[in-house]
Structure formats: C-alpha cells, structure tokens
Amino acid sequence: MIFDGFSHQVPDIDPRETEEWLDSFEAVVDQRGKSRARFLLMKLLERAQAAQVGFPATVSTPYVNTIPADEEPWFPGDEHLERRIRAFIRWNAAVMVTRANARYSGIGGHLSTYASSASLYEVGFNHFFHGKETGLPGDQVFFQGHASPGIYARAFVEGRLDEGDLDRFRFEIGGGLSSYPHPRLMPEFWEYPTVSMGLGPLSAVYQARFNRYLLNRRIADTSASRVWCFVGDGEFDEPETRAGLSLAAREQLDNLVFVVNCNLQRLDGPVRGNGKVIQELEAELRGNGWNVIKVIWGSRWDELLARDVDGVLVNKMNETPDGEFQKYATESGAYIREHFFGPDPRLRALVEHLSDEDLQALPRGGHDYRKLYAAYRAATEHTGAPTAILAKTVKGWTLGPEIEARNATHQIKKMSHAQLVALRHRLHLEDEIPDEALEGDAPPYYRPAAGSPASQYMEARTRVLGGSLPQRVVRGKGAEGLPAPEPAAWAEFRLGSRGQEVSTTMAFARLLRNLLRDPGVGRFVVPIIPDEGRTFGLDALFSEVKIYASGGQRYTSVDAGLLLQYSEAKEGQILQEGITEAGAMASFTAAATSYASLSQPMLPFFLYYSMFGFQRVGDQIWQCSDARGRGFLLGCTAGRTTMSGEGLQHEDGQSLLLASAVPTIRAYDPAFAYEMAAIVEHGIEEMYGRDGQDVLYYLTLYNENYVMPALPDGPEGDEVRRGVVDGIYRFAGPAPVAVEPNGGASGTTDERRATILFSGTAWSAAMEAREALAREWGVSCEAWSVTSYKALREDALEIERWNRLHPTAAPRVPRVSRALAASAGPIVAVTDFMKAVPDQIARFVRQPFTPLGTDGFGRSDTREALRRHFETDAAHIVVAVLAALATTGQVKHTDVERAIAEYGIAADSPDPRVS
C-alpha cells in the first residue's frame, strides 16, 4: 500500500469524523464485500477529481475500457470500405511473407505481429497520420519493426509499391524491400529504425521533445506534428522502452502517442502469463504521469458489461491472468462458457442468450475499429501529457486456429494452402481471389483497381491527411538552410595555444563557443550533454546560450548574479539531459536526422564521458547511423591513462575500436587543437556541404593540458590539414643524432632509423622517446601523427579490393602505404587506446610494426604510473624501437637489455592486459 502510514504524518483535525468514515467503510467491506468497497472508493476518487481535490494519481483502474461505450464519438469513416481495405492489406501481408519463404526457405518474415495490429495501423492511416505533402513536417510514425509486411502491403494497395517489390521482400541485395525499417537500405521509405527492441520508443519520446525544442526556439513549425510510436507489449520489458517515460510526462509531451500492441505474447510465449501486462503497464505509465487509454474489449462486450449489475463480470476480468486469456483465444465457445463464465452461476446467466459461436467471436478491443478510433481521437485531444493506448489484441488474429495465439505464432513464416483458403474466407475475399489462383507456390496479391471505390477512398483519405506514410524526404539537402561557419570560427586554432597549457577538450569547448556565436550556423548548433558540462568546461555556455527548459526557469538559481550562472530558458539552446546517455543519444539522433525528418538541418554535438558512449549506447549509435544521422560525437575524458583518478569503469581504451565497427563513423583521435579544428571543419563540410553525406564524426577529446603547437604557415599547413583529415601526416622529421651515441650503442647512425606513430595524448611520450633515441641511442626517428586509423584502414581495404578485382590494371597504393613509403626503419605506434587500434594498418605498411597500447582494465593512478604500467611511456617506446632494430641487427640484443635495465622496466612483470 503506497499510503501505508502516510496519514500519520498529517494532523487529524477531527478524529470523530474520521472514525465515522472508517466505520462505514469497514461495514461495507464486511457486509457488501471487497468489490463493492473498491467501487465506492473509486467513486469517491472520481468525485475528488471532479471537485479538484488534489490527490496523488491512482495508477490502476479496472480491467475494462477507459472510454465508456456511451462516450464514444461518432465514427466519421466508411466502415464497410475500411474493412475491405484492411482485408486486402492483411491478405497481401500474409501472402508476401509466404511467397518469400516459398522462394527461399528460411528468408524469414513475420505474419502474426501485423495480423494482431492491422486495425491499430489502419485507424491511424485512415484518420490520424499526417503526411508531408502540405509543406509542414507532418507526423512522425515509429512502426513496430516486425510489422513491416503490413506496412509494405498498404503501400502496395496504395500503388506506391508493385508486385515486383513485394516479391523482393527480404531479398535486400540489389535493393529488395528491407526486412525491417532501415532508412539506410530504403532511404525514401523508412524514417526510423525500430527493430532493436526498445530503441523505437526511446527515440520517439526524444523526437517529440526535439519537435518542441525546435518550436520553442522558433526554428521549425512542428506545432501540428504528432509522434506516434507502436510498441510491442513484450518490448516494454526493455529498459530503453521505459527510459523516456518520465521525461515525456515531465515535458508534457501531448504531441506523443504510444500505441502498445498488447497481444499478451512475445516471441517465446506469454509476456505475463501469471499476471496482466495491461494492468502493469497502466500502473507504470500512469505513475509516470501519462494519460492512459485502455482498449480491452470490443463492442460486443458492451451489452454484457451494461448488464453486469453486481460486478461479477468485471471481477472475473480483473482476476483472469493473461495466460488464461491467451488460452481462451485458442479455444471453442463451449470451453469459454465452461471456464470463463462457468464457475459463477451469475456469470453463466449473463451469457445464456449467446451461442458458443457468439462467445468465441467476442472480440478484443484492439480489433474493434470504433473503439480504436475513439481512443486515438481522445489521445489527440488530450492536453498536458503524453498518451498511451493499451490495445488488447490476439497475436496472429485472422490467420486461423493453427496460428492465432499459439506460442509458436511469432516464428511462423508460411501459410499452407488450406490456411490460405481459410484466411480468404475469413477476410471475405472469395470474389477477389479465385480458387485456381491458390494452387501452387505463389498465392496472388490483390490490389483494388484504380478508380474502384476502395482505391478512391484511400486516395481521398491520403489527400486529406497530407500524403502517404511512411515516407522519408530530404528537402534542401546539403548546405541549403545550414550556412557554413565563418572562417573566424577556426582561425585561432591554427595559432596554437601560444605558450598556454590547454587540453583538446578545452580547445573544443572554445570551438563550440565560436560556432554558437557564428552569425549563420550558430542557432542551428545543438550542444547535448548528460550532466558533465562542468567536467568538459562547458559551464560558461550555460549562461551564454542557456539550457533548454520548456517551462523556462521558475526559480532563482543559486548562482544568480554571478557571471557564470545556471540559466534555463524556454528558448535555451543546450540540451542538458541529466544522467542518461541513452536519452542524450536519442536527442542526438533526433537532431542528427532532422535534416530529413523535419526538413531542418541541425548540427548536434553530443559530449560525454568516452567510456559511456560506444560501450553504453553502442546500439543507439548503430541505429543513428542506420537512420542516416549527421553530427558529432565527442568522447571526452578519453584514453586509458590520460584521465587520472577514475578507474576501471571510466578509463576508456576501447571506444575507438568499437567505433571502427560502425560503417558511417569517421573516428578521429586528435593530439592538437589545430587537428581537432580541422576535423570538425571538414566534418561540417562533409555533412552539410555540397554533397551532404550521411556520416557521423567521432572525436576523442582528452583532459591533459599541454602547449598546443601552431599549424605551419602556407602550403605546408594546408598539407598538414589534409593529412589530419585523411588520417596521417608527418609531425616531425628524422631527429638529428648525437655523433657519439651515449652508451656506445653499436652500428652506424645511418642504419639506425625508425618511425614513431602517435595519436592523441601519446604524442608527448612519442616525442620524448624520439629525443632520447637520438640523444642516447643513436637512433634517428621521425614522428607521425595518426589522427584516424579507421580512415586509413578503410582506404587501404578499398584499394586492396580494387586491385584484386582489377588484376591487369596498374595496382593502386593505399594512402597509409604511400605516406610511410619513404619512412625508414621499423614502425612503433603508440596510443592511449588498445593495440588493436593501430594494428588496423599493420598489414598495409612494409616496415616491421609494433603497437604499444593500453589493453586491459584501466585503473586510477598518476598518468606517469599508468603509462609505465601499460607500457606506453617514453621508456617503453625507446625499448620497442631498439628491440625492433635488434631483430634486423642494427642494435645488439644486449643493448636492448641494457635499456630495459636503465629505464627500470620490470621485464618479468605480468602483462597489463591480464593483471
């Protein structure tokens, strides 16, 4: 009981009156039973609400429809035609999957998810979903991924797809219809990838929030747009599905509707066999402040409920677990009469006038078009909170007794001849599908003729609603609408930090400020932070561009009056998400795809602790990439040894490796401010320049302070900048070697050459080693900055492939091989990330290659101790260079041993990867 003990905290100003109320309540419980007591309490609460007596929300209501039958609105559509259209779509969806699996057994597809939700979609398509042809952004609809066959089937019936398209469902190579919603594969159709359970609902919440953000900032008119998100009841178990619920209510997102397809089943079996998923979700959503509309029973139950004067029917509904309801969906009317209505004579009497067939046909609310219309209408009229429609359905509905509500239904991918004949009968399609057409492997599709009443009706509805969905449109692609920043934004980074010690994170914060101040692009920049703004030096922006707060700042900030104050505003620009990388990533995706979804290019920068990016929200990054997002991910406090004082869970040495798996990520590990600035400048140009590419940039940013070098002047500087973007450039040429090498290392200095590659903060150890090698060991090293191993590897793989497929043409040379062709001696590559990061290029250089990196769990200590531990400090670089030279005889093995001893390296200490 949530109020247990609660009233003791409040003074009782009239104990006698209290006693009287409690006594009468107890009398009701004793004499009339618990149901009656519950009913009276509900009535009281309703009265309290009507009288505006504030009271915490009750989170649970009886297991009946939220909208009473007598409050249902008039249905404005043509019910008969809509039923016919639904039948056509149902048929085509089932046939499409069946044909695909006849052609290639195992190609997959789903029959029963859409079969359960056809009415949920159709009421939306016919009456609520706004398209994009009015010039406004329209509605954003997130479809359940596994319902895709039905969405294609509708597009076919509308004439947007043809039979050839449907026959290539899941044959994606060469452009067939994609298994699930993938904008990457079908960029003119799907907008939102949803199939990784939970990501759709999370994205939908933040999309609705982003629509409000753009509206409040007066950047795009999203006032007429609504976000519809179709969610499975099983999908609700994903933490991501639940992750955005409270934000949606807090932000009063009445532009958001969740339609939860409560077919009571997931893949393996019931979602809550022993419980009631609808009741559970109702409580959770109401508890979070959502408006919840339950659509549990179809119209034919209305009459029974009206006659349920003593509440036995509602009681039975309340008490029956989902597992039983699932069973009833597969059983005969006689079984239902016996087991559901049977045990209680009053209940049995209630359905005496109904035949067994009638009982079996008592439908669930999610298949009742009028009930659904009423719910959608109420959802669109509700203000001040998001709405969730909990619609009870049967998984596999209409597909026949072998499929409907069976535990295996999710996996059934084919219908037999007999099952198709039964489906045709159930859908009343005998006139449309002749018997002979059902012989053989390829049951026919059906599309109403152009000009037929069904076709005209669909066209008219689509016209009224502003165009068909789903549809992905990119208007004003590229630079239109997003001006390039002025040169002043970048200028200072070419000069270096002029003696001042700064970090790349600080430099980035400055660059972000410059971009925000840019007269053209500034207002389209979206800084996104999950509660680490201060850590990354962004707190100055709080007062400058303000934190977005839909209701403005309703309190006096504790630091009001100070120069740097925590300022929230309705037109604030920063999305301060709080501690939710998942939420922040969903915001990022909304902003990164806004050039398409809302025809409004935006420039998002999402800054986070690098460890909590690819590792924590990797699937969302993949989703953003699928959605063709454009924007910048900034992995701050990067490196396994650079951020001292955190530890195993914080010290990131793998994000660059994880990033290497995402095809559209450009991953960079800059060492200096001018590198970072050149990368961002190029990224903006690549995303929103002449031929706008759907790419995401990932930059690691460190918090180690050092003097940032200046970019060389003139053409040399231009070449460096090109190298930075391409992934590699020479930072320092061969070091002059002392004539008398200290310690008498053997061999001539001519032979003792080596190349050190560094990235990010590893630059300082690399340069220190280069100096020591020249001064003490007679080895002349050049040093290269590798800003992107990923870019170099991708280029090399592309060229390798080209060479393989063009055997008689002159072979091409990968960029990295060309760059390092003239570099002498072995290569030692040092990074603050795992060794696998530099290893990405090892195959493409001719020199012996030694990576030094930070494999293993991170830990807290000083940078020096950590770099010694992970063997990436200058001493280890020196030893690695000498050891590599020793294998070719330029250095004696005993000299390497001497170096190990001189630097105090414990040769037999455990490998840091496993220690």
Ligand SMILES: Cc1ncc(C[n+]2csc(CCOP(=O)(O)OP(=O)(O)O)c2C)c(N)n1
């Ligand atoms: C993250 C993730 N885990 C697992 C799956 C595999 N999967 C696909 S559909 C499904 C069951 C879906 O059940 P529900 O959400 O109730 O949808 P329904 O088909 O019943 O409408 C599962 C487990 C997935 N797609 N994504």
Ligand SMILES: [Mg+2]
């Ligand atoms: Mg389900």
